[in-house]
Amino acid sequence: MQRRNGTLAITFHCLVIGFILLPLIIIVLVAFTPENTLSIPTRDFSLRWFRAFFEHSDLPSSFLTSIKLSSAAAILATCIAVPSAIAISRYEFPGRNFVNGLLLSPIIIPSLVLGIALLRFFSAVGGSGNFGWLILAHTIVATPYTLRLIMAALIGYDKSIENAAYSLGASSWTVFRRIILPIILPGIAGGFLLAFINSFDEVTMTIFVTSPSTITLPVRMYMYATDSIDPLMAAVATLNIIFTAIVMGLIDRIYGMEKLLVGKG
Amino acid sequence: MPHLELIDVSKDFNGVYAVISMNLAVNEGEFVCLLGPSGCGKTTTLQMIAGFEAPTTGRILLAGRDITNVKPNQRGLGIVFQTYALFPHMTVAQNVSFGLEMRKVENAERERRVKKALDIVHLTEYKERYPRELSGGQRQRVALARALVIEPPVLLLDEPLSNLDAKLREVMQIELRRIQQQVGITTIMVTHDQGEALSISDRVMVMDKGRATQYDTPLNVYENPQSPFISTFVGKANMLKGTALIEDGKCFATVSGMKLALDIDLPDGQRPSPGQELILSLRPEKLRFAEPGRAYFDAQVKEKFFFGSQWHYTVVSPLGTLMVLQPNDGRQAINIGDNVGIGWGESCVRIVPDLENLGIVSAT
Amino acid sequence: MLMTIVLSFNVYDMDMGAIPGEYTIAHYLKVLGDSYYYEIFFRTYWISLCVALICMVVGVPEAYIISKMQSPWRSIMLLVVLAPLLVSVVVRAFGWSLLLNNTGLVNSLFTLIGIGPVRMIYTETAVIIALVHVMLPFMVIPVWTSLQKLDPAVENAALSLNASYLKTLTRVIFPQVMPGILSGSIIVFGLTASAFAIPGLLGGRRIKMAATLVFDLYKNELNWPLGATIAIILLAVNLAIILTYNRFFESRYRKILG
Numbered sequence: 036m037q038r039r040n041g042t043l044a045i046t047f048h049c050l051v052i053g054f055i056l057l058p059l060i061i062i063v064l065v066a067f068t069p070e071n072t073l074s075i076p077t078r079d080f081s082l083r084w085f086r087a088f089f090e091h092s093d094l095p096s097s098f099l100t101s102i103k104l105s106s107a108a109a110i111l112a113t114c115i116a117v118p119s120a121i122a123i124s125r126y127e128f129p130g131r132n133f134v135n136g137l138l139l140s141p142i143i144i145p146s147l148v149l150g151i152a153l154l155r156f157f158s159a160v161g162g163s164g165n166f167g168w169l170i171l172a173h174t175i176v177a178t179p180y181t182l183r184l185i186m187a188a189l190i191g192y193d194k195s196i197e198n199a200a201y202s203l204g205a206s207s208w209t210v211f212r213r214i215i216l217p218i219i220l221p222g223i224a225g226g227f228l229l230a231f232i233n234s235f236d237e238v239t240m241t242i243f244v245t246s247p248s249t250i251t252l253p254v255r256m257y258m259y260a261t262d263s264i265d266p267l268m269a270a271v272a273t274l275n276i277i278f279t280a281i282v283m284g285l286i287d288r289i290y291g292m293e294k295l296l297v298g299k300g
Numbered sequence: 301m302p303h304l305e306l307i308d309v310s311k312d313f314n315g316v317y318a319v320i321s322m323n324l325a326v327n328e329g330e331f332v333c334l335l336g337p338s339g340c341g342k343t344t345t346l347q348m349i350a351g352f353e354a355p356t357t358g359r360i361l362l363a364g365r366d367i368t369n370v371k372p373n374q375r376g377l378g379i380v381f382q383t384y385a386l387f388p389h390m391t392v393a394q395n396v397s398f399g400l401e402m403r404k405v406e407n408a409e410r411e412r413r414v415k416k417a418l419d420i421v422h423l424t425e426y427k428e429r430y431p432r433e434l435s436g437g438q439r440q441r442v443a444l445a446r447a448l449v450i451e452p453p454v455l456l457l458d459e460p461l462s463n464l465d466a467k468l469r470e471v472m473q474i475e476l477r478r479i480q481q482q483v484g485i486t487t488i489m490v491t492h493d494q495g496e497a498l499s500i501s502d503r504v505m506v507m508d509k510g511r512a513t514q515y516d517t518p519l520n521v522y523e524n525p526q527s528p529f530i531s532t533f534v535g536k537a538n539m540l541k542g543t544a545l546i547e548d549g550k551c552f553a554t555v556s557g558m559k560l561a562l563d564i565d566l567p568d569g570q571r572p573s574p575g576q577e578l579i580l581s582l583r584p585e586k587l588r589f590a591e592p593g594r595a596y597f598d599a600q601v602k603e604k605f606f607f608g609s610q611w612h613y614t615v616v617s618p619l620g621t622l623m624v625l626q627p628n629d630g631r632q633a634i635n636i637g638d639n640v641g642i643g644w645g646e647s648c649v650r651i652v653p654d655l656e657n658l659g660i661v662s663a664t
Numbered sequence: 665m666l667m668t669i670v671l672s673f674n675v676y677d678m679d680m681g682a683i684p685g686e687y688t689i690a691h692y693l694k695v696l697g698d699s700y701y702y703e704i705f706f707r708t709y710w711i712s713l714c715v716a717l718i719c720m721v722v723g724v725p726e727a728y729i730i731s732k733m734q735s736p737w738r739s740i741m742l743l744v745v746l747a748p749l750l751v752s753v754v755v756r757a758f759g760w761s762l763l764l765n766n767t768g769l770v771n772s773l774f775t776l777i778g779i780g781p782v783r784m785i786y787t788e789t790a791v792i793i794a795l796v797h798v799m800l801p802f803m804v805i806p807v808w809t810s811l812q813k814l815d816p817a818v819e820n821a822a823l824s825l826n827a828s829y830l831k832t833l834t835r836v837i838f839p840q841v842m843p844g845i846l847s848g849s850i851i852v853f854g855l856t857a858s859a860f861a862i863p864g865l866l867g868g869r870r871i872k873m874a875a876t877l878v879f880d881l882y883k884n885e886l887n888w889p890l891g892a893t894i895a896i897i898l899l900a901v902n903l904a905i906i907l908t909y910n911r912f913f914e915s916r917y918r919k920i921l922g
Binding site for chain 3: 045047048051054055056057058059061062065145146147148151154155232235236238239242243256257260261264268269272275276279282283
């Protein structure tokens with residue numbers, strides 16, 4: 036690529052970046068306002084709304100619910116994805132493409148449709164409101180992300196190192212444990228975190244299958260936001276942004292953000 | 301008893317035969333090259349010796365023991381892969397000690413052996429580095445150390461030098477041979493580079509289309525190729541067609557109306573019958589220039605290429621267009637368009653058996 | 665398998681009346697016959713189209729510009745554009761409501777300039793803006809992938825043959841990136857049509873899209889069958905549009921790019 040970007044291009048780019056960051060910046064700013072209404076703090080910065088969050092009756096528990104839910108879903112998703120990825124990418128077996136398609140399909144189905152389908156399914160099975168079923172729902176949503184990542188990690192290294200290990204006397208299990216696993220570990224960790232964050236943010240499907248006892252944070256925020264908008268929401272949102280940023284930082288450390296979002300970028 | 305033996309080994313992949321009736325016997329301490337163009341089956345043969353492919357028919361014996369059905373992680377052979385296959389997440393030292401760990405060798409002993417192996421390949425200072433920090437040549441040496449440290453009965457090399465640049469390749473060829481002789485290990489190397497095969501092996505097995513065609517010392521393979529394919533694959537050759545002629549008990553061949561003297565010392569069984577169609581090979585470096593009219597026949601120089609240590613000419617002669625190789629020994633180069641005389645020494649014209657469809661392997 | 669079972673439950677479901685066990689297509693007829701529903705569907709697809717177009721206009725040049733940057737800027741900028749994907753939709757919608765609301769930042773700016781407070785929130789405009797914000801990464805990713813596959817030497821070849829920079833862009837680079845652009849547009853279109861949180865928070869009572877309508881039917885009116893009907897129609901129309909789009913463009917481009 037020869038030509039560097041001209042001024043026009045850079046200006047355009049800055050506008051776009053500004054557009055992208057603006058909503059997030061404004062949220063963080065408003066969260067620190069000392070006022071009672073939505074406003075941008077100009078002189079005083081206050082943490083009152085953050086305190087309000089912790090003192091609120093429902094919000095912190097929703098946060099915990101989300102953490103528990105997403106952790107469980109991510110763990111399950113990873114447990115499903117690792118053996119599946121290895122089986123799909125290494126072995127020929129009947130129905131291989133079918134299983135691959137099946138495990139990746141939730142990404143294609145709009146969360147809306149997923150939501151009402153699961154709602155119907157759960158009520159037929161008598162499970163609505165049950166936390167366990169909610170975990171199942173989120174695992175379904177999370178698995179494709181983990182699977183894709185682990186499969187990419189499996190493809191991306193020289194396979195003959197496995198033969199090398201065999202020739203040096205290693206058993207299949209040893210090869211898996213000492214050669215394959217360490218190499219795909221960043222992929223597994225990245226997949227776990229990606230699954231976690233996607234489950235944590237999920238609202239469209241969740242809002243259908245949720246019940247009063249199992250309200251996740253995004254759903255709670257949605258409900259709150261439709262009723263009233265005040266700086267408390269901004270505080271919650273800011274916490275969410277910070278939390279997301281931390282997870283992103285972890286992903287970057289372990290796996291590399293660019294690879295995650297775009298593939299070998 | 302041969303150290304490693306392949307008896308009538310064949311491999312077919314869904315009806316396509318990659319290796320056909322291969323018989324190979326390698327003596328202890330010998331360095332044997334499997335040489336041939338892409339697709340000739342040499343890598344498949346190596347894979348079968350290593351155990352990564354199972355032969356469709358035939359047996360493989362190691363020191364008399366049948367290992368045909370033994371799993372690759374139980375054969376204990378040392379293998380250097382074409383891409384080196386170093387474990388990217390382990391240091392050089394960890395890579396090399398892996399095989400010893402699998403054999404449950406104790407720490408102190410392991411360290412001693414790893415150090416010794418790294419010394420042999422001159423990489424001792426690099427033992428804490430990771431593969432991605434090493435150059436191609438260094439990685440190759442790590443792969444070699446890893447294969448040697450387990451003291452295997454046989455060392456298998458799969459085109460180990462093909463990923464290196466020309467200069468490095470030359471250096472490594474010599475290194476490889478030196479190490480092999482120092483350790484005294486039976487070695488089988490796969491390569492498509494005939495120069496490499498000739499320079500470092502004790503014996504060369506030339507393969508073509510899944511078959512073994514000639515198995516002999518490098519000199520014999522070069523000077524007495526057993527087929528037109530081998531003639532032109534191993535080195536360059538001027539190929540001629542002629543008819544046999546017997547005069548006074550000596551063999552001659554008539555080529556394009558000219559009478560050429562043939563190898564005098566042909567044993568009785570190999571003398572051609574009069575009138576038999578012959579394929580002959582004349583190596584370019586055996587031809588010599590002389591004053592026009594003073595040698596066997598005259599030719600005109602058509603093209604000229606300079607290779608540093610050699611001149612390569614093509615000349616137009618009564619026998620057709622011929623390649624001539626002359627050393628750059630300080631003499632004046634001949635010019636394009638000049639007329640020259642062409643001659644050669646005794647026994648330089650070879651009869652090449654036309655044995656394209658028979659697999660020949662000489663006995664051990 | 666799980667999905668298909670669940671969805672087939674759905675199919676039977678929407679044919680049920682208020683009395684379980686009865687299968688009718690009354691709901692379909694109701695939807696097809698009532699202009700109220702037409703209006704909502706029309707709005708949904710209109711918004712999807714607008715969002716897709718805007719994302720194309722903004723996303724494609726942006727992807728191109730980033731691809732021309734040197735590292736480390738390149739990675740950083742890519743991250744900035746794509747990172748919002750990991751922040752919850754609700755948070756992003758909320759941010760826009762702060763910006764676009766009557767006393768929000770944008771309006772304050774407008775007042776300063778003298779245009780006066782413009783009613784933005786709870787209008788289509790707000791929904792479109794916020795949706796563009798959310799969907800932009802989905803356009804950038806496929807375009808970026810296409811750009812990465814370009815052989816940089818090809819661009820140099822064109823320039824060496826005396827093509828002007830603009831010509832190179834339009835005749836050499838753009839056609840090769842086309843599959844990425846199309847792929848991105850389809851994704852954006854499909855996702856927007858079934859978007860829920862943004863229209864819900866920024867559209868308010870007046871601006872309803874298909875997804876929010878479904879939600880209302882389920883949660884507020886408890887009319888599950890009708891809600892399911894809407895959802896299935898949405899899905900079906902989406903699929904139809906995507907398939908025709910694919911069929912049309914893919915055949916054209918398959919010939920060229922193989």
